[in-house]
Amino acid sequence: MHPSLAARRPALTRCAVLLAAALLMVLGLPRPAAAFSAAFFPTQSAGNRGSDVTALQYLLNARGQSVGADGVFGSGTKSAVVAFQGANGLTADGIVGPATWGKLVVTVQQPDSGPAVKAVQHLLNAKRGAGLTVDGVFGSGTTAAVKSFQSHAGLGADGIVGPTTWRNLLWHYESVDFGAGTLCDQNPDGNTSANWGTSAAVGQLEAAAAAFAATGNGRLPVGDLSWEHGGDIPGHGSHEAGLDADVWPIRTDSAQCGAGRITWESSTYDRDATRKLVQEIRAKAPGHIKVIWFNDPVLINEGLVKPLTNHDNHLHIRYCEAVHPNALYTC
Numbered sequence: 001m002h003p004s005l006a007a008r009r010p011a012l013t014r015c016a017v018l019l020a021a022a023l024l025m026v027l028g029l030p031r032p033a034a035a036f037s038a039a040f041f042p043t044q045s046a047g048n049r050g051s052d053v054t055a056l057q058y059l060l061n062a063r064g065q066s067v068g069a070d071g072v073f074g075s076g077t078k079s080a081v082v083a084f085q086g087a088n089g090l091t092a093d094g095i096v097g098p099a100t101w102g103k104l105v106v107t108v109q110q111p112d113s114g115p116a117v118k119a120v121q122h123l124l125n126a127k128r129g130a131g132l133t134v135d136g137v138f139g140s141g142t143t144a145a146v147k148s149f150q151s152h153a154g155l156g157a158d159g160i161v162g163p164t165t166w167r168n169l170l171w172h173y174e175s176v177d178f179g180a181g182t183l184c185d186q187n188p189d190g191n192t193s194a195n196w197g198t199s200a201a202v203g204q205l206e207a208a209a210a211a212f213a214a215t216g217n218g219r220l221p222v223g224d225l226s227w228e229h230g231g232d233i234p235g236h237g238s239h240e241a242g243l244d245a246d247v248w249p250i251r252t253d254s255a256q257c258g259a260g261r262i263t264w265e266s267s268t269y270d271r272d273a274t275r276k277l278v279q280e281i282r283a284k285a286p287g288h289i290k291v292i293w294f295n296d297p298v299l300i301n302e303g304l305v306k307p308l309t310n311h312d313n314h315l316h317i318r319y320c321e322a323v324h325p326n327a328l329y330t331c
Contacts, residue, residue, distance in 0.1 A: 036154065036171065036172070039167050039171035039172075040098065040167065040171055040325060041098040041101035041167055041171070042171060042199070042321065043095060043322050044056055044200065045096065046075070046077075046286075047073060047285060047286040047287040048073040048204070049072050049203035049284065050199035050200045050201075051127065051199045052170055052198075053072065053073045054070070055123050056104070056119075057070070058115040058116065058119035059104040059106065060104070062106050062116040063084055064084075065083060067080040069118070069122075071203060079094075081095075081100065085100060095322050097322075101166070101170070102163065105163055107162045107163070108120060108161050109138060109160040109161065110139060110140065111137075111138060113136050118135070120146065120161050121133070121134045121142055123170065124149060124169070126174050126199065127149075127169065127173070128145070128148070128149055128152070143159040146160075146165070147159045149169060149172075150165060153168045153172070172229075173196040173197055173199075173226060173230070174196065174197070174198075174199055174202050175196050176202055176206065176222060176225065177202075178195075178222075182210045182212070182213040182219055183222050184219050184222070184257035185222060186222060187222075187223055187224060188223060191223075193228070194225055194226060194227055194239065197242040197245060197319075198241075200288065201243050202225075205281075207284040208283075208285070211283070212276065212280045215276050216254075217273040217276065217277075218250065218254030220277065221247060221248035221256050222245065222246070223245075223314060224245075225245050225246075226239050226244070238318075241329055243318060243319040243329050244316065244318050244319075245316075245319070246314045246317075247277070247314065248314055249262060249274045249314070249315065250269075250277055251268045251269065252270040254270075262313065264294070264295060264296040264312055271296065271299070274294075274299070274315075275299060275304065278294075278305060282304075285319060288320055288321065289320070290320035291318050292304070292306070293306055293308035294311055294315040295308070295312045
């Protein structure tokens with residue numbers, strides 16, 4: 001197989017699974033036991049941010065470790081992971097992959113309570129907009145939200161969060177939050193729903209946007225990320241794994257949200273502000289930036305970005321993880 005096709009196999013598989021599920025629905029046939037058969041436990045490690053990290057921290061608490069649930073995989077979280085791994089016969093490397101997730105997840109259902117239930121509630125809010133109170137009490141509202149997610153994922157809707165539901169819930173993408181006032185939606189025509197990414201990609205991008213907004217240079221315009229469940233996006237050969245994000249360069253009038261799109265050669269291009277943006281993107285995802293493509297020769301010479309054809313008018317961020325099924329996204 002051609003190397004590029006081999007690298008894209010997980011994304012292509014994901015797309016094929018979704019098409020098959022849609023066909024079964026049209027034909028009125030029963031759906032498979034797990035519609036998201038490409039779902040996997042997403043590896044998390046030091047430097048990651050997002051709702052999956054928050055869920056990890058709640059689960060560590062449920063398993064006897066003490067760590068704050070702030071959604072940032074810092075030194076305290078790594079130490080708790082290493083301690084948990086050592087106590088459970090796992091490689092104590094601080095990297096939370098499938099084996100560690102498998103030991104961490106706790107089967108919960110009504111009327112359970114505790115940190116593991118908080119993890120479920122937090123994930124349902126982040127990835128499905130469930131609007132639950134994260135109180136750690138598995139009541140009727142949480143049961144209904146779990147069943148709704150299970151139906152969405154093609155799982156048996158029994159309201160019980162076991163290993164398969166955990167895997168699908170952690171894998172599921174989440175949408176960028178444009179309500180915080182630090183980002184704006186600038187998707188190209190036809191791709192207006194492509195605002196979904198992995199929990200880590202979204203969390204890291206939102207954190208960078210918040211830090212950049214504090215510099216007084218305006219909001220961050222966000223173009224394509226991915227569809228809710230991945231798959232091909234018109235005009236893109238990537239953006240299928242939830243770890244790619246397009247953002248626009250910054251203007252001297254800070255009007256990049258709403259004013260005309262520019263290139264690095266435009267008279268209204270603000271190189272200093274764009275440099276600050278790139279620095280914040282990198283700072284909010286330490287060890288988790290594979291590459292940032294953008295054709296400004298000065299930023300290229302500074303080692304902040306790399307050149308790529310057709311990247312004069314946007315920055316393409318590729319996030320990565322310590323381990324990923326697709327080698328293009330392995331740090």
